[in-house]
Structures are given as structure tokens and as C-alpha cells.
Amino acid sequence: MRKGSARHRPLLGVVSLLVTLATPVFAGELRGVALAVGATGTRAELQLDGAGAYTTISLHGPERLVVDLPASKASAGLKLPAAAGVVRSVRTGQPVPGTLRVVFDLDSSVTMLAPRMEGQGAQSRLVIEWPGDGPDPSTATAPAAATAMAPPPPTPAAPTPPPVSAAQATAALASSAAAASAAPGPQRLSPQQILNGARTAEPADAPAKVTPNGISYTVATGKPAVTPEAAAARAAADAMESNKPAAPAPPPRIPPGTRPLVIAIDPGHGGQDSGAIGPTGKYEKHVVLAIARELARQIDATPGMKAYLTRDSDYFIPLNQRAVKARAAKADMFVSIHADAAENRSASGSSVYVLSTKGASSQRARWLADKENASDLVGGVSLSKADNTLSSVLIDLAQSGHMRASEDAAGYVLTGLKNAGNNHKPHIERANFAVLRTSDMPSMLVETAFISNYDEEKRLMDPAFQRKIAGAVLSGVKTYFTRQPPPGTLFAAMAAGQVTAGASSSSSESAP
Structure with missing residues (x-):
């Protein structure tokens, strides 16, 4: 019995092994x-x-x-x-x-x-x-717009009074004069009222009137009579016309084949990476997304420009992938939007940063770059893996042609922000930001305001302030591309004098 058991043990082991291999092990x-x-x-x-x-x-x-x-x-x-x-x-x-x-x-x-x-x-x-490009926002509002723009139903035309001949008008005038002299009081009937059998009071000194075909004429001059009601309406219309703002200039005629300038807007942080947190608990990731959306709206409303958001809701994107997405969208410029933070709660103002692979321009710029670069650690991405995607030599080669352009563009944006409020520093800063490191286009990082400052945190949540900041950034971007327009764009055509005012069919076909 024992020998039999020993003899069957290897067979049982093989069967167990086969059962184990046949059963998938899900990891x-x-x-x-x-x-x-x-x-x-x-x-x-x-x-x-x-x-x-x-x-x-x-x-x-x-x-x-x-x-x-x-x-x-x-x-x-x-x-x-x-x-x-x-x-x-x-x-x-x-x-x-x-x-x-x-x-x-x-x-x-x-x-x-x-x-x-x-x-x-x-x-x-x-x-x-x-x-x-995602869904066309115009399609969502098309039915409502169509309803709003639908013409009102036609109003039934008033019945046209029978034509009055010259003989009838003369007879009416004579009858009117006779009736006026026989009337006991200061009343006068108009010729048309006499013809219609009506009898109403009029001022004694009112000129005799005849209304052939419904149009009132004075007999003495033959010119259209102006009633007090009509005179008041005309005066009101003239007053409204004088206060009405000037009509907006027609959009520029966009030459066929002209491509739009694509501006990649990168709302910082997102998802599990909340970014900085303000004194009342406001998250940087939410604030910068709102500003980025407003900037995208203003860019899309600018002829010859088109916005691209690296994220349009609350999710995380690794830093090195943000520039990759901008590159896939064929962007002409990369703008990363952030809200600054500092231990000094009184720090305030906007700042603009560009990439520097050879050291930071200040201790604060170095600290800020280290803080922003740590976002990948929060998102679960190894910085060592991200850094190894490009060697430092390739980074320098990719950036060498865009360093100067980035500084020029950042300078114009800084000026726009200065005109919109106060800047934290009067000059652009430089540091080794990972989000700018793999960009092969003019790029910058904009710190819109200090979310760590109680007053600025409150302003950052204000849509009016968000519009102001977005407009300041757009002003700088437009200034840069007006002075250095890429070939084949509307800005290049305007610089060459090829664009004239006035909408046309070509503008609707070529506009972004």
C-alpha cells in the first residue's frame, strides 16, 4: 500500500501541475x-x-x-x-x-x-x-439662436382707404370751410373726416388737411404733416441714435489658404495634483482652468487665431506630455497658466517665466521651478523617467532656436500684465521648468497672481479679474505675432498689406 502510494505520488504531482497551468492566474x-x-x-x-x-x-x-x-x-x-x-x-x-x-x-x-x-x-x-477640436459650441446653441433670430410673423396690413380724387378734395375743402363758419364752437372737421361722416373736435387754428391714400398732407404746402406724436418719436429716436455706440469694425478679409495661429494653453496641475491652496481653501488647479478657458475664448474670438487647451477639465497630465500635446496640435506658442504661492502671504502680482537650462535667474525662480517640477511626483510619474526622455544635449538643440523668441514673447505678455495691474517683478524670470523643457516653440509660464494672498485669491475667483488677466496675456501674444508673424498666417498677410477690412465669403471659409 505504501509502495503504491509512493508510486502514484509523481502522477498526482503532474496532475496538480496541469490543473495549475490550466487555471489562469490574474495579476x-x-x-x-x-x-x-x-x-x-x-x-x-x-x-x-x-x-x-x-x-x-x-x-x-x-x-x-x-x-x-x-x-x-x-x-x-x-x-x-x-x-x-x-x-x-x-x-x-x-x-x-x-x-x-x-x-x-x-x-x-x-x-x-x-x-x-x-x-x-x-x-x-x-x-x-x-x-x-471637440464639439462645435455653435451647434449646441444653434436651435436657440435660430429661434431668437426667426423673423416675427407678418402683421396683417391695414385696409387701404379708397383713393381721393382732386375734385373730391376740393369739394371737401369747400364743405369744411362752410361747416367751420356755421359751427357754434371752435371746432373744425378735417376733409377726410367729412368724407367719412365723422365729427371730432380739432383746434380752430389747425390747417385744413386731406389724406389721400392714407398719407396726411397740408393743403397749403403739400408736404407731409408732422403730428406732435410723430415729432416726439423722432426726437426720441435722434437722442437714441446720438448715444448709440459706434458699430464694430467689420472683420478683416482673410486671404484663402491662410492658416490660423494656434496658441496652446496649458492649465497647470489638475486631477490629484491640486497645486497651491489659498487661505480659504481655493485650489490652484480650478483657478487656472477657469482663466485658461477664458483666454481660449478670447483667442478664438480673435480673427486669425485659434486656441488649444491641453486639458479642459479636472484631470492630471504629466509635465512632459503637455508640450507633446501642444506639438501634436501644431501650436505656434505654448503658454502654461499658474497661480503663484509664497510663504509671505503679502506677496502679490503677476510674473512671467521662460526656460533656462543653465541655472535660474533668482533663488525664487529656482524654488518655483522645483515646486512645479514636483507635480509629476504628486501625479505618480517618476521624474527620472521623464527626464530621460530627452538628453540634455537634445534639449539644448531643441530650445536653441526658440530661446530668444520665448523671451521676446514673454516680455510682451509681461507688459500686458503690467497694464492690467501690478507685476511681482518688473522683468521676466528664468528657470529650468520641466513643462517648458521639451517644447520646440516659443513658450512661457505665467503666474497670474498669488493664490496664497487672501485678496488675490479672492480676485482670482472673480470672472471679471479672470477676463482682465486673459486679455492682458492675449494682448502680449498679439503684439509678438504682429511684429514677428509666421508665414501663411493672417498676421503675416496684414504685415504685408494684403488684408482689407470687410467680411466676404472667403473670410468665412478660411477663418478658424
């Missing part, structure tokens, strides 16, 4: 899938718990993006999102045991940005983005 779990659509395009987030490894495959005919998560499974009751943006549907499957597949069916062939994994462990998420 990760897909806990959720989210889709969002905004001004930057379509964004998908896969909430993961565990391994976090993935592979992606783009398929065509029809367009699909396949995401394989090895050693993973879907959580119980996983709900998949409805269609949004370029994504028509989301589905899951299992191509091989132990591998979870997520398939995004797409409306069109859109090249996605490089997927990235954020966080780790139970907080990890795979972010996939398809760039685009």
Missing part, C-alpha cells in the same frame, strides 16, 4: 472605463488594479483600437461607457486565456497620442487620447 483587474470629450479631443481612461502591463494595436477597415491587458480580468459588473467623440462603442473580450482585450470602435481614422500609464498599483490608469 490585474480592469475596474472601470471612462470616456470624455472636450476641446482637446476624445480621452479614454482605463482604471487598473494590479499588473498594469498593456499592448495596443490599431486596426483599419473598420477603424479600431485594440488594447490587450495580459494577466488581467474585468471586475465583476464592469460597465462600459456609451459612445463619445470619435469612439462609437467599447467592448471587451478574451483572445487568449488570461488576457483581457478592450476594443474601441472608432468613427474615423484618428492617430492617437502615445498611451501613457499614470500612477501604480490600485491607483494606476491607462490614458489614451485622440486629438481633435
